Amino acid sequence: xxxxxxILLTLAPMAANAATCRDLVHENTSFTLCEVALGEDLRxxxxxxxxxxxxxxxxxxxxxxxxxxxxxxxxxGMYHRDLAPVGLYLEDGKETSGIVTSDGPGNFGLLPNxxxxxxxxxxxIESRAYKANPPDCRFASQSGPMLVIDGELHPKFLAASDxxxxxxxxxxxxxxxxxxxxxxxxxxxFHSFARLFRDALGLPNALYFDGSxxxxxxxxxxxxxxxxxxxxxxxxxxxxx
Numbered sequence: 001x002x003x004x005x006x007i008l009l010t011l012a013p014m015a016a017n018a019a020t021c022r023d024l025v026h027e028n029t030s031f032t033l034c035e036v037a038l039g040e041d042l043r044x045x046x047x048x049x050x051x052x053x054x055x056x057x058x059x060x061x062x063x064x065x066x067x068x069x070x071x072x073x074x075x076x077g078m079y080h081r082d083l084a085p086v087g088l089y090l091e092d093g094k095e096t097s098g099i100v101t102s103d104g105p106g107n108f109g110l111l112p113n114x115x116x117x118x119x120x121x122x123x124x125i126e127s128r129a130y131k132a133n134p135p136d137c138r139f140a141s142q143s144g145p146m147l148v149i150d151g152e153l154h155p156k157f158l159a160a161s162d163x164x165x166x167x168x169x170x171x172x173x174x175x176x177x178x179x180x181x182x183x184x185x186x187x188x189x190f191h192s193f194a195r196l197f198r199d200a201l202g203l204p205n206a207l208y209f210d211g212s213x214x215x216x217x218x219x220x221x222x223x224x225x226x227x228x229x230x231x232x233x234x235x236x237x238x239x240x241x
Contacts, residue, residue, distance in 0.1 A: 019072040019236045021218040023185075026200040029192060030185035033201075034072045034218060038177045041237040042118055044076055044091050044139040052083045054229035056217040063237060071236035073217040074168055074181055076116070076209055077141040078108050079231025087142030088115055088130070089232060099142055101128050107208065110156060113144020114207045116234075121176025124205040141232050147171070147194040147206040154194060161189040168214035170234075171197040171206030181234070183216045 021034040036042050045059055046052060053059040056073050063069055078086040086108055088099035103111045115130045117123040117137040125135065126149065127142060145154050147169055164187035172179050180201055184193060190208070197206035215225035217235070 021072055021221050021223075023221070024200065026196050027192065029188055029196075031196055032183050032185060032216060032218065032221065032223070034074070034181045034216070036072075036122075036179045036181070036236055038121060040071075042122075042139075042179070043235065043237060044089075044118070044141055045233045045235065046083075046085065046089065046091060046096070046231060052229070052231075053233060054083060054231075056215075056224065056233070056235075059233060059235070064240070067240055068237050069240045070217055070219075071238040072181075072219075073233055073235030074183060074209070075213065075215050075230045075232065076170075076234035077143040077232040078106075078210055083229060083231045085141065085232050087113075087127075087144075088140055089142070090137055090140035093138055099127060099131050101131055107211070108144045110145040110154075112146045112149060112154070113142065114146040114205075115140050115142045116170050116172075116179075116207050122172040122179040123176055124170065124172050124207045141234070143169075143207055143209050145190070145208055147190070147208050148198045148203060149205065151198065151204045153191065153198065157191040157194060158189070159191045161191060163189050165211035166214050167193045167208065167211040168216070169193065169197070169206055169208040171201060171203030174204050183214050 019034045019036045048062050085097045089097040103109050112126045118139040119137045168183040170181050197203045
């Protein structure tokens with residue numbers, strides 16, 4: 001018994017330092033999920049010493065110089081043609097793009113939109129609430145629309161919508177101790193994607209990151225999506241094995 005306990009205690013820190021990725025089928029639709037626990041080294045990335053990262057490969061090359069690598073990663077918010085973030089972007093305590101709270105065209109302007117915050121806890125916060133009372137975030141990325149707001153789906157989503165894309169986003173637990181990142185492996189509408197977070201995962205708040213260009217890096221699943229250069233990236237950092 002003592003030997004078994006010693007083995008479990010030895011393995012526990014390893015499990016706490018790596019995101020867990022898995023596939024899930026919900027309502028006949030395939031998704032891939034990566035779950036991150038509070039205490040893991042989860043960061044947002046955009047620009048390094050040599051310019052905008054733009055890809056998982058360039059980001060991994062930069063981390064390699066520090067003896068580290070990505071545990072998992074995905075695109076983490078909308079961006080302009082020059083790859084600059086749309087809306088609020090905060091990296092390691094430094095704000096490089098301000099929050100936008102007005103409505104507008106496209107998915108980002110489909111209010112309410114929100115902010116994913118990495119601080120003492122994980123939070124998904126409606127953008128106007130964030131502006132009124134900014135929390136202490138080390139990293140933050142604004143995107144939109146919100147998918148789930150205090151347990152309710154975004155009021156403008158239609159169950160029968162024919163706007164179908166591969167989509168990705170993030171949801172957080174009520175206590176903020178876990179963040180679950182999801183990407184659809186099939187084309188889905190907003191209503192279906194939001195139901196994944198609310199109904200299958202039981203997460204009270206969730207935020208849409210993007211669609212059609214959505215990509216995932218999950219080496220434990222042998223997955224490395226390619227595509228056009230991207231703006232903000234979210235991912236865990238772990239020591240090289």
